[in-house]
Amino acid sequence: MNLVGDWWTLLILRDAFFGAQRFGEFQASLGVARNILANRLDGLVRSSILARQGPPRRPRYTLTDKGRALLPALVALQQWGDVWASPNGAPILVTDEAGAVLQPVELRSRRGPVDATNVRFVAGPDATARTRAFLAAVAGERP
Amino acid sequence: MNLVGDWWTLLILRDAFFGAQRFGEFQASLGVARNILANRLDGLVRSSILARQGPPRRPRYTLTDKGRALLPALVALQQWGDVWASPNGAPILVTDEAGAVLQPVELRSRRGPVDATNVRFVAGPDATARTRAFLAAVAGERP
DNA sequence: CTGTATCCTTAAAGATACTG
DNA sequence: CAGTATCTTTAAGGATACAG
Numbered sequence: 001m002n003l004v005g006d007w008w009t010l011l012i013l014r015d016a017f018f019g020a021q022r023f024g025e026f027q028a029s030l031g032v033a034r035n036i037l038a039n040r041l042d043g044l045v046r047s048s049i050l051a052r053q054g055p056p057r058r059p060r061y062t063l064t065d066k067g068r069a070l071l072p073a074l075v076a077l078q079q080w081g082d083v084w085a086s087p088n089g090a091p092i093l094v095t096d097e098a099g100a101v102l103q104p105v106e107l108r109s110r111r112g113p114v115d116a117t118n119v120r121f122v123a124g125p126d127a128t129a130r131t132r133a134f135l136a137a138v139a140g141e142r143p
Numbered sequence: 144m145n146l147v148g149d150w151w152t153l154l155i156l157r158d159a160f161f162g163a164q165r166f167g168e169f170q171a172s173l174g175v176a177r178n179i180l181a182n183r184l185d186g187l188v189r190s191s192i193l194a195r196q197g198p199p200r201r202p203r204y205t206l207t208d209k210g211r212a213l214l215p216a217l218v219a220l221q222q223w224g225d226v227w228a229s230p231n232g233a234p235i236l237v238t239d240e241a242g243a244v245l246q247p248v249e250l251r252s253r254r255g256p257v258d259a260t261n262v263r264f265v266a267g268p269d270a271t272a273r274t275r276a277f278l279a280a281v282a283g284e285r286p
Numbered sequence: 287c288t289g290t291a292t293c294c295t296t297a298a299a300g301a302t303a304c305t306g
Numbered sequence: 307c308a309g310t311a312t313c314t315t316t317a318a319g320g321a322t323a324c325a326g
Binding site: 070079108 | 144145146147148149150153154158160161162163164168172190209211212213214215216218219220222223224226227228231232233234235236237238239240241242243244245246247248249250251252253254257259260261262263264265266267268269270271274277278280281282
């Protein structure tokens with residue numbers, strides 16, 4: 001969340017996946033103020049989510065492996081919007097290289113697909129005491 | 144993005160999936176100001192992502208189907224953070240009802256798993272002229 | 287074209303006190 | 307307990323001009 005949980009940052013990443021690479025492309029597409037865009041791009045580069053390439057005077061911003069790894073999360077969010085919040089159908093289709101539309105992202109364990117109502121959250125080995133306390137508190141609330 | 148693309152909103156939803164239902168639980172967990180929390184909860188209820196249940200004086204906020212449908216996106220984001228942005232392992236594990244950890248969310252088409260580098264975005268039937276123009280522009284940029 | 291620097295305006299956020 | 311109301315502070319965002 002600290003790295004990508006920001007309004008403009010998420011939109012910049014979306015455009016990056018669409019293929020935008022230049023400062024001007026992001027600016028024209030998003031209509032964001034230049035100083036804000038520069039700030040967000042800088043943050044994404046410092047987080048190694050985008051890489052600055054080419055001449056310093058006219059760089060291209062490209063997704064790193066770390067950045068590309070965000071695609072499932074963004075596609076899942078887009079699919080949610082298409083189904084639950086888009087009045088007239090999906091404006092943009094996400095496909096594979098052959099043009100086949102992607103299936104809805106789903107949660108799976110080794111035992112197969114997992115429905116949202118069956119998902120559980122448990123403290124990991126490195127969870128803080130605060131996290132454990134919170135999970136225990138809300139778990140006891142609705143058995 | 145208009146519905147959930149907000150810092151506190153995303154954290155509220157995360158806590159809701161963990162099991163939080165009461166105003167006080169969210170407030171204690173997040174440390175957010177009461178007025179802000181009330182504002183965000185109201186927005187989520189108006190968006191039908193959360194439902195207000197029980198007595199008006201002491202309501203419980205529960206996820207609707209629309210809200211639960213967000214889980215894949217949030218899990219995908221969490222998995223990304225665990226792999227790419229978490230210094231010491233995952234603090235919280237996501238499992239199925241039997242305790243089996245969920246597999247990484249992946250993109251699939253009918254033809255099988257799809258790598259991020261092979262994903263394409265194409266204008267849907269209801270895309271605006273603006274969307275089409277943008278996609279065409281960035282597509283021509285890097286063939 | 288890609289920023290940086292500056293100013294200005296607005297909105298978000300926090301703190302606090304209060305109420306049903 | 308779950309808000310509402312009010313006030314203050316802070317930060318974000320936008321507009322503009324300028325520079326490399």
